[in-house]
Amino acid sequence: xxxxxLQMKNxxxxxSDTEVLKxxxxxxxxxxxxxxxxxSGSGKSTLLRCAxxxxxINGGLIQYLDTVAAHTNEEGKVVYVNRNQLTHVKSYxxxxxxxxxxxxxxxxxxxxxHAPILVQKRDSKEVEQEARELLKKTGLEDKADAYPCQxxxxxxxxxxxxxxxxxxxxILFFDxxxxxxxxxxxxxxxxxxxxxxxxxxTMVIVTHEMSFARAVSKRVIFMDGGFIxxxxxxxxxxxxxxxxxxxxxLKNYNQV
Amino acid sequence: MSLLxxxxxxxxxxxxxxxxxxxxxxxxxxxxxxxxxxxxSKNKIISSITRAVISVIRGTPLMxxxxxxxxxxxxxxxxxxxxxxLVPVVVAFSINYAAYFAEIYRGGIDxxxxxxxxxxxxxxxxxxxxxxxxxLPQVIKRVLPSxxxxxxxxxxxxxxxxxxxxxxxxxxGKEIANSQxxxxxxxxxGVFYFVFNALVDFVMGKIEKKLxxxx
Ligand SMILES: Nc1ncnc2c1ncn2[C@@H]1O[C@H](COP(=O)(O)OP(=O)(O)OP(=O)(O)O)[C@@H](O)[C@H]1O
Ligand SMILES: [Mg+2]
Numbered sequence: 001x002x003x004x005x006l007q008m009k010n011x012x013x014x015x016s017d018t019e020v021l022k023x024x025x026x027x028x029x030x031x032x033x034x035x036x037x038x039x040s041g042s043g044k045s046t047l048l049r050c051a052x053x054x055x056x057i058n059g060g061l062i063q064y065l066d067t068v069a070a071h072t073n074e075e076g077k078v079v080y081v082n083r084n085q086l087t088h089v090k091s092y093x094x095x096x097x098x099x100x101x102x103x104x105x106x107x108x109x110x111x112x113x114h115a116p117i118l119v120q121k122r123d124s125k126e127v128e129q130e131a132r133e134l135l136k137k138t139g140l141e142d143k144a145d146a147y148p149c150q151x152x153x154x155x156x157x158x159x160x161x162x163x164x165x166x167x168x169x170x171i172l173f174f175d176x177x178x179x180x181x182x183x184x185x186x187x188x189x190x191x192x193x194x195x196x197x198x199x200x201x202t203m204v205i206v207t208h209e210m211s212f213a214r215a216v217s218k219r220v221i222f223m224d225g226g227f228i229x230x231x232x233x234x235x236x237x238x239x240x241x242x243x244x245x246x247x248x249x250l251k252n253y254n255q256v
Numbered sequence: 257m258s259l260l261x262x263x264x265x266x267x268x269x270x271x272x273x274x275x276x277x278x279x280x281x282x283x284x285x286x287x288x289x290x291x292x293x294x295x296x297s298k299n300k301i302i303s304s305i306t307r308a309v310i311s312v313i314r315g316t317p318l319m320x321x322x323x324x325x326x327x328x329x330x331x332x333x334x335x336x337x338x339x340x341x342l343v344p345v346v347v348a349f350s351i352n353y354a355a356y357f358a359e360i361y362r363g364g365i366d367x368x369x370x371x372x373x374x375x376x377x378x379x380x381x382x383x384x385x386x387x388x389x390x391x392l393p394q395v396i397k398r399v400l401p402s403x404x405x406x407x408x409x410x411x412x413x414x415x416x417x418x419x420x421x422x423x424x425x426x427x428x429g430k431e432i433a434n435s436q437x438x439x440x441x442x443x444x445x446g447v448f449y450f451v452f453n454a455l456v457d458f459v460m461g462k463i464e465k466k467l468x469x470x471x
Contacts, residue, residue: 052378090380101375104470105393118389119380147470167379 002030005065005092005171005202006051010072012059013043013050020046022226024060028171031200035213035234038223039249044206047223048173051204052095053086064092065170091120094164098176100156102148108135108159109144112166120167127166134162138192154185158192171202178209190216210253214238222246257436259444265432266444269425273452276345276414276424281407283350288357295362313355319419322348326420341422353410360402364395397467404460411452415445 006028013021020043028034036044049055051062053069057078062070069089070080080086102111112131116122135141138158148156157177164172174193178186190212196203197216207213213220213234220237222230222245230243241247294306313321326344329335338344368391376386415426425448429441 054374054377087380087382090378093378095378097371097375099369099371101369101371103372103375103390105397114389115379115381118385149470163379 003065004028004063005030006204007061007063008047008051009061009063010059011047011050011057011062013046013055013057020226021050021057024223024226024228026221026228028202028204030170030202032219033197033201033203033205033217034219034221035217036204036206036221036223037208037210037213037249038221038229042223043226044223045175048095048175048204048206052093052173053080053090054095056080064089067092087119091167092170094167094169094172096157096160096164096172096174096177098179100148100153100160100180102156102159102163104148106147107144108140108146108148108151111148111159112163115163116166131162131166134165135159137195138162139188152185153181154188157181157189161189161192161196165196171204172196174203174205174207176206176208178207210238210250222249224249257432257438259440262429262432262441263444266425266429266441266448269423269428270448272342272417272422272424273414273426273448275342276349276417276422277410279342279346280349280353280410283346284353284357285403287350287354289361291354291358292361292365295358296365310355310358313352314359318348318352318413319416321352322416322419324348325351341417341420345417345420345422349410349413353406356406357403360399360406361395363402364399365391367398368394400460400464400467404457404464407456407460408453411456412449415449 004027006026008024008026011021011024011026012019024043024047026034026047036047038044046055050057057070059072059076059078060070061068061072067081067085067089069086070078073079081089103114106114109128109131112134113124113127116127116130117124132141132144135144138161140155140158140162143151143155143159148159151159157180161172161177177193178189181189186209190209193203193205194212194216205213205217215234217234219231220234221228222237222241222243224245230237230241230246232242236242237246238250241250291306291310294302295310297303297306322345325348326341327337330337372390372394373386376390381390414424417424418427418430421427426445429445433439433441
């Protein structure tokens with residue numbers, strides 16, 4: 001059995017009175033690509049935000065490799081590890097946002113190198129060399145000195161992916177990485193993600209690109225109303241969904 | 257008194273005008289940032305006190321604040337008013353301008369998208385690193401035009417030091433005008449301020465241009 005990179009168990013998340021995640025459990029093995037699909041408001045982003053500690057959970061457990069980063073104690077309170085340990089756990093994952101969120105005042109190269117040098121205290125020469133290789137891989141080697149505002153959306157998102165990769169994460173999360181892009185630019189981003197999948201990068205991808213999800217993932221999760229309604233092999237979920245709600249969602253989707 | 261003598265006499269006060277100007281900037285620019293951070297504090301008491309103080313400072317004339325800080329200690333606790341008025345003048349100006357800068361900074365900080373904080377957080381930056389390396393540089397660029405406006409106003413506001421008879425350029429000019437019953441010193445002062453502000457515009461324009469490498 002290959003090792004589990006991420007385990008989320010019985011995750012509860014509510015905003016004031018509304019429960020947005022209702023007892024979600026998800027574990028991701030090394031090299032696995034998991035796609036999360038579902039209607040708007042079903043809690044997909046919230047799940048990623050809880051996994052990446054941008055939001056605090058109200059119940060459940062989050063574990064990366066051997067480190068339990070958050071758990072619910074006997075009194076039912078969620079306890080997170082201390083700040084130092086949390087910073088360490090954060091080095092296990094990367095997150096690619098829908099809106100890229102590049103740092104506009106840094107050049108492309110500096111976007112990639114700043115965090116590894118400042119946060120991970122790595123050697124700047126080595127970091128820069130790795131960054132240049134990543135830029136080459138993402139087809140941006142001639143953009144190292146450009147600024148984000150000079151790039152197309154597709155290029156910016158590729159920089160964001162390279163920025164996350166330059167910290168050598170064990171798992172990479174994507175929250176609708178192509179939703180902010182013009183249709184003709186989605187291909188170049190999906191191609192990079194596909195290549196990462198081929199290299200056995202562990203990834204969790206929230207997406208509305210159904211055919212891409214079907215082609216790239218090993219497992220598909222359908223979420224609705226804060227629950228995981230169905231999960232399984234992409235051929236099964238897309239080809240022969242077992243749940244009525246999944247069928248309905250995919251049917252509506254294909255009509256759009 | 258000849259025009260030339262007037263100009264020479266008033267020029268002697270220019271160094272004091274410059275002292276008010278530069279010292280005020282040196283103190284109020286960073287102080288404004290501290291005030292903004294207090295104003296944005298999660299502690300409700302701290303943020304509301306700061307807010308109240310800002311609104312009093314912005315809601316009352318600088319001239320009044322100058323008088324209060326220069327003569328207040330004498331009337332309140334009987335401290336003698338020091339002969340060198342530079343200290344109270346600079347204190348009053350710095351507090352006043354810090355309040356304005358604080359509001360400008362606050363607007364700048366609020367205009368940075370949440371995504372910048374979130375990206376930095378996921379990349380492992382601490383709160384301090386995020387503020388200093390990611391947020392602050394972008395804020396500075398965004399607020400620069402508003403800062404320039406305030407700096408131009410400060411040049412002209414230095415003339416308010418005449419209310420406490422601090423011998424800067426305008427105070428000297430006003431005294432000459434009174435003794436000679438002449439309007440000329442005011443014209444000379446006008447030219448001085450205009451030239452000073454032309455320099456300010458030039459320098460601030462250079463800085464803005466330097467930060468124009470991204471938008
Ligand atoms: N900060 C917040 N405060 C209150 N409610 C929130 C907040 N963020 C999200 N929600 C609510 O939580 C629910 C799930 O939102 P979430 O963004 O996770 O959905 P999603 O599946 O990502 O949808 P989409 O496909 O539109 O991105 C929604 O009903 C949303 O209104
Ligand atoms: Mg979402």
